[in-house]
Amino acid sequence: MRRNDRPQTRSHNLTEPILTPSARLSAAIEILDDIGARRRPAADALKDWGLAHRFAGSGDRAAIASLVYDGLRRRASAAFVMGAETGRAVTIGMLRLQRGLAEPTISGLFDGGRFAPEPLTEDERTRLKEGSLADAPPEVAGDAPAFVLPSLEAAFGDDLMEELRALGRRAPLDIRVNALKQTREQAAEALADLGASPTPLSPLGLRVPTGEDGRGPALHVDPLFLEGGFEIQDEGSQLASLLAGVKPGETVVDLCAGGGGKALALASLTGNGARLIATDADPRRLAPIHERLRRSGAEVEVRTPRTGKARADVLADLDGTVDRVLVDAPCTGTGTWRRNPDAKWRLRPGSLANRIAEQAEVLDRAAKLVRPGGKIVYVTCSVLPEENDAAVDGLLTRSGGTIVAVATDLSAVPGLSEKVRRTARGVQMSAGLTGTDGFYVATMTRES
Numbered sequence: 224m225r226r227n228d229r230p231q232t233r234s235h236n237l238t239e240p241i242l243t244p245s246a247r248l249s250a251a252i253e254i255l256d257d258i259g260a261r262r263r264p265a266a267d268a269l270k271d272w273g274l275a276h277r278f279a280g281s282g283d284r285a286a287i288a289s290l291v292y293d294g295l296r297r298r299a300s301a302a303f304v305m306g307a308e309t310g311r312a313v314t315i316g317m318l319r320l321q322r323g324l325a326e327p328t329i330s331g332l333f334d335g336g337r338f339a340p341e342p343l344t345e346d347e348r349t350r351l352k353e354g355s356l357a358d359a360p361p362e363v364a365g366d367a368p369a370f371v372l373p374s375l376e377a378a379f380g381d382d383l384m385e386e387l388r389a390l391g392r393r394a395p396l397d398i399r400v401n402a403l404k405q406t407r408e409q410a411a412e413a414l415a416d417l418g419a420s421p422t423p424l425s426p427l428g429l430r431v432p433t434g435e436d437g438r439g440p441a442l443h444v445d446p447l448f449l450e451g452g453f454e455i456q457d458e459g460s461q462l463a464s465l466l467a468g469v470k471p472g473e474t475v476v477d478l479c480a481g482g483g484g485k486a487l488a489l490a491s492l493t494g495n496g497a498r499l500i501a502t503d504a505d506p507r508r509l510a511p512i513h514e515r516l517r518r519s520g521a522e523v524e525v526r527t528p529r530t531g532k533a534r535a536d537v538l539a540d541l542d543g544t545v546d547r548v549l550v551d552a553p554c555t556g557t558g559t560w561r562r563n564p565d566a567k568w569r570l571r572p573g574s575l576a577n578r579i580a581e582q583a584e585v586l587d588r589a590a591k592l593v594r595p596g597g598k599i600v601y602v603t604c605s606v607l608p609e610e611n612d613a614a615v616d617g618l619l620t621r622s623g624g625t626i627v628a629v630a631t632d633l634s635a636v637p638g639l640s641e642k643v644r645r646t647a648r649g650v651q652m653s654a655g656l657t658g659t660d661g662f663y664v665a666t667m668t669r670e671s
């Protein structure tokens with residue numbers, strides 16, 4: 224159905240703004256202070272602010288969220304330039320570093336009027352004019368937690384600063400066209416009024432332009448989305464699905480299926496030609512998959528564990544028989560900092576250690592499922608070698624030689640081979656090199 228033949232329920236359908244740009248800045252400052260003082264997730268702080276300010280329109284809320292997330296993207300560097308870690312300092316520094324506003328424009332917004340932030344002080348003006356990151360340490364200039372810097376250096380080498388800067392930018396808004404419903408060209412035509420254009424690497428992807436403040440159209444209420452014509456999925460996640468190399472006729476287990484992003488992609492890629500079985504340790508994470516399957520026409524057998532510990536039972540009949548096991552592992556998500564900047568400041572050494580233990584657990588489970596000659600495809604959205612090559616090495620060692628690493632076939636994605644970073648065991652996508660989230664993919668096979 225062509226777009227203009229049917230009711231239009233989408234586009235930038237946010238309510239008229241009620242707050243002035245200055246009042247939105249005051250709100251963002253308040254929320255950033257709340258996040259800092261109570262160490263709470265940004266989403267919770269934004270929700271609470273919205274509940275306490277019900278008069279604000281959805282357009283206001285979206286703009287304030289965009290300011291808060293931009294502030295989090297540049298939290299360390301903005302604080303360095305402004306010489307303070309308050310919500311106000313981070314917001315002012317962010318307006319210059321992230322949004323490229325000059326001091327007079329920022330001064331104009333901080334006019335001290337009703338609901339506006341207090342006027343800039345002399346010190347703030349000077350810092351805005353003269354402040355620089357030239358003397359900032361890499362973790363500050365690159366806005367990353369200091370404790371993961373050695374891992375990031377190991378991952379990126381000489382490209383460290385370029386990659387950190389790329390991770391500090393906003394992510395593009397990408398969708399994966401559902402090939403079970405239409406071609407990419409047909410979807411692009413249907414979404415032409417949004418300006419959707421092909422993604423650089425994924426043959427299934429379309430990129431939807433966003434506004435100056437990073438806000439995009441409300442795709443989740445788009446008629447084509449509601450008909451199952453596309454899913455919102457970063458290009459890197461689409462590429463990881465393609466690199467899984469699933470072929471029609473195979474029996475495939477998606478061991479960490481979560482809400483089903485990759486399971487849906489695999490069904491679409493194979494034209495429902497593979498036997499796909501999806502499960503997850505957490506039934507709540509799996510729950511959205513049912514509605515997504517209905518919408519998309521994807522055929523996936525979902526096996527829901529009664530509790531986390533019961534998941535082994537739901538797959539017990541498949542041990543030693545599976546052609547391909549996709550392990551889209553729980554990870555720190557360091558490769559997704561562009562879209563989830565809150566996560567980098569919430570990351571702790573303990574949470575990294577927990578994810579590494581979970582990765583070993585799921586890989587061991589995958590090793591039991593795969594048949595001799597079958598493949599395990601290990602995927603993370605992390606750029607930390609501890610969660611990537613080291614996790615693969617761990618399984619190879621524990622398997623006593625029965626599981627071996629093989630090259631990941633990149634031929635499904637023209638142009639990727641020249642762009643992607645090769646590691647000892649797999650391939651690493653990154654914001655700097657492939658322009659995607661930082662997905663890692665490694666392939667292993669069972670020899671006997």
Ligand SMILES: C[S@@+](CC[C@H](N)C(=O)[O-])C[C@H]1O[C@@H](n2cnc3c(N)ncnc32)[C@H](O)[C@@H]1O
Pocket residue numbers: 478479480481482483484485486502503504505508534551552553554581584585
């Ligand atoms: C990266 S997310 C999966 C995302 C999903 N594949 C997608 O594309 O939308 C990782 C998932 O692993 C699950 N998980 C964690 N430990 C697990 C385990 N031991 N066995 C199976 N799943 C596990 C988590 O509940 C989480 O949903």
